[in-house]
Amino acid sequence: MINGRWLIGFFVCLCAVSNFVNPAEACRFDIRSITFVPETACPGEEIQVTVQVECSSMIWKSTKIDGDCTEHIGHGHSGIFTETFVIIAPDVPGIYPIEVVVYQRNECYAGWGGHLQSQTVNLTVICCCEDGFSCWDLNQNYLCDDDEDINFDQVCDVLDCHGGDGESCSVKQDAECAIITCAEETWAIICNGEDGVDGVDGTSCWIEQNSDGIVVHCGESQAVVLNGLNCWDINENHDPDFCSPYLQQMFDGECPSRFIVEYPCEDPVVPCTKASLVAKDYEGHVCEIEVTCVEYMMGEMLVDEDIANQICIFTEDTNGDGKIDMLDCQGSDGYNGVNGTNGTNGIDGRDGIDGIDGVDGSIGPQGESGIDGTDGKNGEDGENCEVIDNLDSTCTIVCGESEVLVYDCGVGVEHEATSVIATHGVSCGAFNGVAFLVFPFLCYWFKLRR
Numbered sequence: 001m002i003n004g005r006w007l008i009g010f011f012v013c014l015c016a017v018s019n020f021v022n023p024a025e026a027c028r029f030d031i032r033s034i035t036f037v038p039e040t041a042c043p044g045e046e047i048q049v050t051v052q053v054e055c056s057s058m059i060w061k062s063t064k065i066d067g068d069c070t071e072h073i074g075h076g077h078s079g080i081f082t083e084t085f086v087i088i089a090p091d092v093p094g095i096y097p098i099e100v101v102v103y104q105r106n107e108c109y110a111g112w113g114g115h116l117q118s119q120t121v122n123l124t125v126i127c128c129c130e131d132g133f134s135c136w137d138l139n140q141n142y143l144c145d146d147d148e149d150i151n152f153d154q155v156c157d158v159l160d161c162h163g164g165d166g167e168s169c170s171v172k173q174d175a176e177c178a179i180i181t182c183a184e185e186t187w188a189i190i191c192n193g194e195d196g197v198d199g200v201d202g203t204s205c206w207i208e209q210n211s212d213g214i215v216v217h218c219g220e221s222q223a224v225v226l227n228g229l230n231c232w233d234i235n236e237n238h239d240p241d242f243c244s245p246y247l248q249q250m251f252d253g254e255c256p257s258r259f260i261v262e263y264p265c266e267d268p269v270v271p272c273t274k275a276s277l278v279a280k281d282y283e284g285h286v287c288e289i290e291v292t293c294v295e296y297m298m299g300e301m302l303v304d305e306d307i308a309n310q311i312c313i314f315t316e317d318t319n320g321d322g323k324i325d326m327l328d329c330q331g332s333d334g335y336n337g338v339n340g341t342n343g344t345n346g347i348d349g350r351d352g353i354d355g356i357d358g359v360d361g362s363i364g365p366q367g368e369s370g371i372d373g374t375d376g377k378n379g380e381d382g383e384n385c386e387v388i389d390n391l392d393s394t395c396t397i398v399c400g401e402s403e404v405l406v407y408d409c410g411v412g413v414e415h416e417a418t419s420v421i422a423t424h425g426v427s428c429g430a431f432n433g434v435a436f437l438v439f440p441f442l443c444y445w446f447k448l449r450r
Contacts, residue, residue, distance in 0.1 A: 029055040031119045032080065034100050039341070041089035042128035049085045053102050053117075062108045064101040069108035089125045095338055096123045124341055135161035231329035232316050240324035244314040247293075250301075259296035260288050 030053070037048040053060050059076035062069060065085055075081035090096055101118040103110060110116045133140045136148050136156045144156035151159050169182040177191035205218035213226040229236050237245065243255035263286070293312035297303050303311070318328040385399035395406040 029053055029058045029060060029076075029102065029104075029117060031100065031102060031117050034119060034121045036121075036123060040124045040126050043089055043091045043093060043125055045089045045128075047087050047089055047123070049087055049098075049100070050082060051085070051100055051102065052080060052082045054080045058104055060102055060104070061106050062103045064099075064103070064108045066098050071106050089123065093125045093127045095341075096125065097121070098123050122339070122341065231326060232318070232324050234314075234316050241314070241316045242324070244311045246311050256293075259291050259293055261291055261296065261299065262286050262288050 032052045032054050033050075034052075035050045037050070038045075041047050049065055051063060051065075053075065055076045055078055057077050059074045060081060060083075061074045062071045063083060063085065064070070065087060068087075070085055072083055075083075087098075097120050099118060099120045101108065101116055103116050131142070133142070134156070135158060136150070137143075138148055139145065148156050149160060150162065153159070167183045169180055172179045172181070177189055180188045180190070203219040205216060208215040208217060213224060216223045216225065227238060229238070232240070235241065235245065239245075241248070247255060291299070294305065294308045297308035297311055298305060301308075316324050316328060318330065321327065383400040385397055388396040388398060390396060390405075393407065397404050397406060
């Protein structure tokens with residue numbers, strides 16, 4: 001027999017499980033991958049675009065690639081589906097973003113009820129021109145062979161390119177003229193011309209050099225050629241500065257390697273610490289302590305921390321190699337290069353450790369009562385019992401082959417079978433007086449014995 005409470009519990013659990021389904025997640029589709037074949041294309045080349053879409057209770061009916069819509073068979077409702085399309089690469093080399101949009105409806109419709117998903121990937125178009133031959137590549141094998149390095153500088157370049165041999169010519173010369181004769185009877189005559197007129201005497205000039213550059217004096221005129229600045233000369237003073245000129249001025253033109261502070265102290269034998277910098281005058285003893293450049297500038301020169309930092313970090317030896325030369329020159333930042341092609345996706349990492357179970361949610365509302373179950377079968381008829389008055393204030397209850405003696409039944413006990421326990425087939429009567437209160441326990445005792 002089906003228990004009614006069990007049915008109610010079953011339907012309550014069924015309703016609770018159904019509440020875990022999220023309609024927004026159950027009905028959707030996602031673009032899993034977009035691939036180009038070939039990955040890099042020549043201008044005007046046909047490219048196969050393969051799109052893979054995962055559908056969940058949705059249908060994929062049309063796709064728009066770079067603005068062009070294509071209808072295809074409907075894919076769905078659930079699963080992973082693939083479609084391949086053909087596009088033409090642009091005519092100019094470069095990197096082009098290609099937008100792929102998938103639609104639930106035909107004609108790439110995205111209006112009411114038309115779900116869509118989009119993703120953009122880069123298409124690389126390269127120059128596919130045929131390579132020519134360099135002028136030095138005599139055997140046209142694209143390699144720098146030993147006999148093609150004409151000037152022996154270990155490099156094959158335009159300096160190793162030579163034209164064909166010129167025509168040989170002969171020269172006949174006398175005191176006045178020279179006759180040059182070449183192939184095919186071509187010739188030229190070059191004779192001495194008349195002496196020209198003497199030119200006007202020029203103005204004498206002299207050069208004077210100073211720290212700013214060179215001064216050229218010519219008569220009453222002069223021209224000044226200033227010294228240029230080296231690329232490493234940050235402060236434009238024409239001198240290589242390993243440290244700030246301010247520090248050099250403080251330390252007789254030298255860059256200090258250590259900064260020492262002297263102050264009066266009690267006993268020079270006692271080690272000095274920064275904590276003992278408070279001036280003390282004990283018998284004229286003097287202590288020394290080494291501090292940083294910034295601490296020295298702030299304590300001795302009374303400059304603030306920002307200025308102290310600027311003075312202490314200044315150097316034109318930017319690479320720290322002990323020399324100031326062109327390797328210390330730094331130009332402005334160059335333009336950012338073109339982004340490279342996206343690499344393939346890496347292997348998925350291992351699943352993380354399960355998080356701690358959240359707090360149990362509040363109990364939901366009670367579900368509707370279930371349908372009443374069918375009535376069970378009637379139990380078997382119980383046995384009739386008889387009460388016998390022993391006329392001595394006791395009674396004997398006989399049920400089938402079993403009997404029990406009851407004390408203090410009272411005189412003139414009336415007995416009548418009034419209830420039946422179907423499970424064990426025992427009938428119990430109703431008694432007057434004390435037996436009426438004892439009788440339920442006697443019934444239970446009979447059930448245990450049977």
